Amino acid sequence: MDACLHLLCLPLDGSVLHVASTVWTAIFLGQDPDKHRYLSEVQILEYDHLVGAVNEGGFHWSLIVVQPKDNKVLYINPMGEQNVSQQQILQQWIKFVHIRRLSSIDMGGPIHWNILCPRHAKQSDSISCGVYVLK
Numbered sequence: 021m022d023a024c025l026h027l028l029c030l031p032l033d034g035s036v037l038h039v040a041s042t043v044w045t046a047i048f049l050g051q052d053p054d055k056h057r058y059l060s061e062v063q064i065l066e067y068d069h070l071v072g073a074v075n076e077g078g079f080h081w082s083l084i085v086v087q088p089k090d091n092k093v094l095y096i097n098p099m100g101e102q103n104v105s106q107q108q109i110l111q112q113w114i115k116f117v118h119i120r121r122l123s124s125i126d127m128g129g130p131i132h133w134n135i136l137c138p139r140h141a142k143q144s145d146s147i148s149c150g151v152y153v154l155k
Contacts, residue, residue, distance in 0.1 A: 021073050021081065024154050035068040044072030048084060048112045056116070064088050064120075065129045073153050081149045084109065091130035098143040098152035110135040 022040050029038040039059070046055035064070060070086040076097075085094040095101055095109050114133055120126045143152050 021150055021153070025071060025073060028154070029071055032069075037062065037064070037067045037070050039070055039072035041073045041075055044084060045074045045076075047116050048074050048109050049076070050112050050115070053119070060120075060123065060125050063126070065126060073150075081153045083153045086113065088129060091133050093133055093135045095135055095137050096140050096153070097137075098140075098149040100142055101137040106135050106137060 022038070025041075026038045029036045043056045043059065046052055064086075065088050068087065068089060070088065072084060074082045074084055076082055080099070082098070083094075083096040085096075086092070087094070093110055093113050095106055097105065110133060117126065117129075117133070141152060141155065143149055
């Protein structure tokens with residue numbers, strides 16, 4: 021998953037940062053902050069998009085794209101997005117950004133964020149989520 025997403029992001033002239041799935045999952049599922057400590061060296065506001073896959077429940081992949089300059093979190097779940105999941109994703113991102121502000125990592129940028137779920141194809145089985153995330 022990570023290798024494919026990384027390769028897809030390479031030709032995008034440095035405006036897109038691919039974030040490893042272990043890190044993205046830790047951020048968006050509220051897991052151990054040590055897993056995303058390396059991002060303290062990254063100025064996220066320098067990027068148009070941050071892209072990564074999230075492993076939900078250890079068996080299902082979703083795609084999350086953050087647009088820091090536009091205050092947007094795009095959540096794409098191949099099985100469909102539930103309101104409660106959307107709000108959890110958004111709250112975890114806000115928590116992550118808040119911690120970065122308190123640590124003086126990101127001094128500027130948006131305080132208020134919106135979560136969007138763009139229209140996308142949905143998987144019709146229980147095994148192809150990874151393919152849909154890469155699509």
